[in-house]
Amino acid sequence: xxxxxxxIFWPFSLFVIMLFIIGIYCISITFNLIRxxxxxxxxxxxxxxxxxxxxxxxxxxxxxxxVVISLIVVEAVSITVxxxxxLGIHGHNxxxxxxxxxxxxx
Amino acid sequence: xxxxxxxxxxxxxxxxxxxxxxYLRRAITVWAYVLFCAQIALAIRLxxxxxxxxxxxxxxxxxxxxxxxxLSLIVILSSAIVLFxxxxxxxxxxxxxxxxxxxxxxxxxAQSGLNGLALSRDMFSLYIFLEIVAITSYILIVFNKxxxxxxxxxxxxxxxxxxxxxxxxxxxxxxLLSGDTKFSVIHTVISGQPTNFLIMFSVALFVCAAFIKxxxxxxxxxxxxxxxxxxxxxxxxxxxIISKALGIYTLMRVVNDVFGTNAKLNSxxxxxxxxxxxxxxxxxxxxxxxxxxxxxxSISQIGYIILGLGCGSPLGFAGxxxxxxxxxxxxxxxxxxxxxIESRTRTTRMENLGGxxxxxxITGLTSVFGFVSxxxxxxxxxxxxxxxxVLALVVSGHLVYAILAIVLSALTLAYLLSMQRxxxxxxxxERFSGIKEADFGFSLSSIIxxxxxxxTGLFYPFVLGKFxxxxxxxxx
Amino acid sequence: xxxxxxxxxxxxxxALWATMTRSLLRAAIALALMSLVLTVIxxxxxxxxxxxxxxxxxAGLIPVLFVxxxxxxHPLTKEEVLQHMKDRIRRFWYLPFIIVAxxxxxxxxxxxxxxxxxPPEAVKSARAVLWNERPLYLAGQIIILLxxxxxxxxxxxxxxxxxH
Numbered sequence: 001x002x003x004x005x006x007x008i009f010w011p012f013s014l015f016v017i018m019l020f021i022i023g024i025y026c027i028s029i030t031f032n033l034i035r036x037x038x039x040x041x042x043x044x045x046x047x048x049x050x051x052x053x054x055x056x057x058x059x060x061x062x063x064x065x066x067v068v069i070s071l072i073v074v075e076a077v078s079i080t081v082x083x084x085x086x087l088g089i090h091g092h093n094x095x096x097x098x099x100x101x102x103x104x105x106x
Numbered sequence: 107x108x109x110x111x112x113x114x115x116x117x118x119x120x121x122x123x124x125x126x127x128x129y130l131r132r133a134i135t136v137w138a139y140v141l142f143c144a145q146i147a148l149a150i151r152l153x154x155x156x157x158x159x160x161x162x163x164x165x166x167x168x169x170x171x172x173x174x175x176x177l178s179l180i181v182i183l184s185s186a187i188v189l190f191x192x193x194x195x196x197x198x199x200x201x202x203x204x205x206x207x208x209x210x211x212x213x214x215x216a217q218s219g220l221n222g223l224a225l226s227r228d229m230f231s232l233y234i235f236l237e238i239v240a241i242t243s244y245i246l247i248v249f250n251k252x253x254x255x256x257x258x259x260x261x262x263x264x265x266x267x268x269x270x271x272x273x274x275x276x277x278x279x280x281x282l283l284s285g286d287t288k289f290s291v292i293h294t295v296i297s298g299q300p301t302n303f304l305i306m307f308s309v310a311l312f313v314c315a316a317f318i319k320x321x322x323x324x325x326x327x328x329x330x331x332x333x334x335x336x337x338x339x340x341x342x343x344x345x346x347i348i349s350k351a352l353g354i355y356t357l358m359r360v361v362n363d364v365f366g367t368n369a370k371l372n373s374x375x376x377x378x379x380x381x382x383x384x385x386x387x388x389x390x391x392x393x394x395x396x397x398x399x400x401x402x403x404s405i406s407q408i409g410y411i412i413l414g415l416g417c418g419s420p421l422g423f424a425g426x427x428x429x430x431x432x433x434x435x436x437x438x439x440x441x442x443x444x445x446x447i448e449s450r451t452r453t454t455r456m457e458n459l460g461g462x463x464x465x466x467x468i469t470g471l472t473s474v475f476g477f478v479s480x481x482x483x484x485x486x487x488x489x490x491x492x493x494x495x496v497l498a499l500v501v502s503g504h505l506v507y508a509i510l511a512i513v514l515s516a517l518t519l520a521y522l523l524s525m526q527r528x529x530x531x532x533x534x535x536e537r538f539s540g541i542k543e544a545d546f547g548f549s550l551s552s553i554i555x556x557x558x559x560x561x562t563g564l565f566y567p568f569v570l571g572k573f574x575x576x577x578x579x580x581x582x
Numbered sequence: 583x584x585x586x587x588x589x590x591x592x593x594x595x596x597a598l599w600a601t602m603t604r605s606l607l608r609a610a611i612a613l614a615l616m617s618l619v620l621t622v623i624x625x626x627x628x629x630x631x632x633x634x635x636x637x638x639x640x641a642g643l644i645p646v647l648f649v650x651x652x653x654x655x656h657p658l659t660k661e662e663v664l665q666h667m668k669d670r671i672r673r674f675w676y677l678p679f680i681i682v683a684x685x686x687x688x689x690x691x692x693x694x695x696x697x698x699x700x701p702p703e704a705v706k707s708a709r710a711v712l713w714n715e716r717p718l719y720l721a722g723q724i725i726i727l728l729x730x731x732x733x734x735x736x737x738x739x740x741x742x743x744x745x746h
Contacts, residue, residue, distance in 0.1 A: 007583075009282075009697070014688050015590040018681055019597055025680075026601045027264060029673055034652060035601075036264055038609055041644065042597050043271045045616055048636070049593075049623065050275055054282035056627040058700055064281065065632040065708035066716055067230050068624075071274060072632075072639050073723045074237045077730035079644055081244050082263050083651045084737030085256055090655045092253040116725055168717040208736050215729055226718065234722035238729065245733050285700030299698060 012053040019046035031098045033086050037079065044075045108225060109170050111182070115141060115218040119211055131207055135193070138210050141217065142190040149183035153572055171228045171288060176576045177362075178224040180427050181347075181355050184434040185220040187558070188346030189213055191438055191551045195445055196339040198545050200249075209249065209339075216242045216343070220351055229277050229287045229364070233270070236319075236352055240266055243348050247336045258331040265328050269318035272311050279308035289363045297366055309365050313357065313374070320353020322412065323382040326405050333401035334454070338445035341397060345404055346438040350430055354411050358426065362582055367418045375416030380510055382409030387517040391524075396444050396454040399525060400437070403480065406518060407433045413511060414495040417502045420578035425494030427577045432479065432491045432562070439476040439555040443469050446544035446552070447529070451537075456525065461534030466543050470530040472552035477526055479559045481519035486563035494574070586626070593619040598681065602674045610648040617641035631708045 019042060026039030048068055055064020090096055118141070122134045153176065193213060200206050219238035226232045244266075247259040281287060283304060284295035296305055314325075321329035329349070333341055365371065386406030393399035411433070414426030446469050447462065448454055463470030479488035492515060499508040543549065562569055593616060600612035617640040624633035712720060 010689075011583075011587055011590065014685065015594060017688060018594060018685055021684060022594075022597045022601055022677070022681065024268075025677060027268070032606070033260065034606055034648070034655075035609065038600055038613060038648075040264060040267050040271075041613055042600065042616070043268065045597075045620055045640075047271050047274045047278065049620060051278040051281065052624055052627055052629050052632065054278045055629065057697075058282050058285045059702045060281065060285050060700075061628050062706040062708045062711040063285075063287070063716075065629045066712045066719055067277070067281070067287070068629070068632040069635050069708070069712070070230065070234055070719045070723055072635050074234065074241075074270075074726055076639055076643060077241055077726050077733070078237070078263075078267060079647060080730050081241055081733045081737065082260070082267075083647055084733060085244070085248055085260050085263060087651060087654060088248060088251055088737065089253070089256045089260065092256065096655055112721065116728075119728070169715075170718045170721075171716075172718070208732070211732060212736075215725070215732070218725060222718075222722065228716070228718065231716070231718045231722060234719060234726070238722065238725055241726065241729050241733070245729075245736060248737065283697065283700070285703075295700070302698075304697065 009053065009057055012049070016046050016050045016053075019043075019049070033089065033096045033098055036098070037082055037086070040082075041075075041079070044071070047071070108172050108174055109168075111145070111221040111225065112172075112218050115214040115221075119214050119218075123211070132203075134207060134210050135197075138193055138214060139190070141214070142186050142193065145182060145186035145217070145221075146190065149179050149186060153179055153576060171231070172222075172225040173227045174225060175580050176573075177355070177358065177427055177580045180431050180573075180577065181224040181351055182221060184431050185217065185224075185347045185351065187555075188343060188434055188438050189217055191346070191442060191555065192339050192343045194547045194551045195342060195442060198449060198547055199337055199339045199445065205249070209246075212242055212246055212249075213343075216246075216348075220347065223351060224355070227289050227363075229280065229289070229292065229360075231287075232356065232359070233273055233277065236273075236356060237270060239348060239352060240270070240319075243340075243344065246340045246343065247332060249340060250337050252335075254331075254335040255337070258328070258335045262328040262332050265318060265325070269315040269325075272318075273315035276308040276312040276315065279304055279311070283308075292364050293366065296364065300366070300368060306370075309371065312360060312365075313371070316353050316357040316360075317378065318353075319349070320357070320408055321349050321405055322353070322378055322408060323385045323405065326382075326385075329405060330398045330401040333404070334395055334397040338441075338448055342438050342441045342445065345400065345441050346434045349404065350408065350411075350434065354408060354415075354426075354430060357412075358415055358423070361415065362423070362580065366582070369418075372416045372418045375412050376504060376507055379409045379412035379416055380507055380514075382406065382412065383511065383514045384409075387514050387521065391517070391521045394455055394457060396447070396456050396459075396525070396529065397441070399456075399521065400440055400444065403440075403518070403522070404433075404437060406514075407437070407480070410492065410495055410511070413507065414498060417495075417498040417504070419498055419502050420581040421494060421501060422498030423581040424574050424578040425491055425498055427580075428494060428574055429491040431573075432487050432559075435555055435558050435562075436476045436479040436488060439472060439552060439559070440480070442548060442551050442555065443473045443476065446548035449548070450541045450544060456528045459529045459535065459538070460532045461530070462538065463530040464534050465538065465541055468549045468552060469544055472556040473526065473530060475556040475559050477522040479563070481522050482515050483519070484563075485566075487559050488563075490563065490566050490569075586623075589619060589623055589626075593623070594681070598678055602677060606652045607649065610645045610652065613648065614641045614645040617644075629708075 023039045023043035027036050030036055051064050051067050055061050122130060196209050200209055216239055219235050222235035226235055244259060244263055248255050280292055284292045318325040383406050386402045390399045390402035411426045411429050414422045479486040482488045482492040496508050496511055596612050596616045600609045603609050617636055621633045621637045
């Protein structure tokens, strides 16, 4: 049981780690605010995959599905609020370039 | 019965937003005051001298997995006091009636989320209520929609969502190893195999996520800007309860109930705590903006709480929890005074202000109480909690950290004294000679908060017996 | 097992395409594609209820949100677009190589993971778990949905366009 669980777990977790790297890279390198939100979305997809894999291996698919459903609801509302903030920024500046906006502190 | 703490604010929002109750809208502020005062009274009443007070709510229809113990009561009490003060101030800071209605609704959401966060005994419902409070705080920061608040809020949203992702991945790894998300089940599994690599990795992920949410060095990038650019009432709420409940209370609850104390985690906590105090204090010395300096001061005080937690003894735990309450009170007092000054003089840069205690005597006097408590001078409340933390450090053998904590406390006194001198004492700027004392609401909340500080400081034996010793009993 | 790895490689390529493409609309479409592949994975791992949720929300609602906000914000002018493209390629071109290198390096590490799995229990349905055992998750979700409705009312007022 242990070897088989490891065999399933290790490739999935490898891809989860790589998705994490892509997501963090996307957030830190980009200058566009909407692409930063896209990086956040990639991170949340990675975590959803991790939860489903953990639920499958330990046999608790029902609990994992309950967690994923709640996570999807939280993610949708977070993205809505973030999009509202982005539209507010655009209403002020007419541009979405992070270099022009985020140096507002003297 | 405990779930009423979560559901009553939520149902009152539903009731007040129904389309046919339009005439009731003005009554929502009164109802919110009633709820907050009722929560304060309930929290004070429920503190029990018996050491472990833990009753689970077993409803007939739903069985929520919630329980109440003294650490949750500290969070419930502090959040009720800070929400009450925020509600008083918001009448002067927010102009239109409609926006005030939205603001009170958001405060009720925050109350429901904070109560749920304090009461939950399940890892994932802890996360859900944490996200409720976090999303409400995103909306509150951008309530006035000016560009500085929007950009600070965007940076905070990105960092906070990354922290949430780390927290959920930690929960996923724990689910893999233990098969459940309840605290009791996970605790037995983790104490059974403490040196498993996956368990240590998930503990590290969770602790990093809590540090980002709390604003501890090196993840403190979002904190000064959010504190200085958000509206005045929201700064009070943020500094008073939100950054502490989301980050530090979650950390204390999970380290106490789930992970258990181990030596490596404690030494990491001590190191991060002392670095946080140092960086916060040194950066606060050179700030020119009042609210930004208070933000760095918050980073410094949260370092004290983490130091208390890292001792690994009941004394340190009780000192840390008591410091959560003290910090909520004195930091809210300082932010209320800054809101009062801002409402009269329209600026927060300290070099432009000066000599304000001549025209705003109540604000100046209460600010003195606030900063004496923040610096940890006897006989006010801050001294006792810092004394508990330093004593716990000495008793558990970390003498170097104790000496550093005392030295940095002197630094805290230095920058707060310079703030007080620049803003309140000294020569009165001619521009401000005609301003009057702040509005009644500001003065009332300052006086209430200062009275709480004086009471907690002077009647310390009573506070020790009723509040602090039961807290020490929570520690496992 | 090989089919799983093939589907995961498609997921990774969709994520790379979402990060590196120059047009934001194509990035939103790549996000929807990622959600679709994740739904397929979830169906294969016996989680059908969560897969349907993921399909309807994350492959339907969220790309619509992204596309509507992209179309509400003004596009750049022509020379800004060209400059932007050159800039992007310079910054992003080495991401696929980093990912491949990280993948090879990570697969060569053999960490001694002794996973002691929890004891198996009776198979339940997700519906039963959510309603009977964890109703607090449902309460939290209801509160969050109401906060989302409030945020739409508060934040989207001045834009002049109503989100759903």
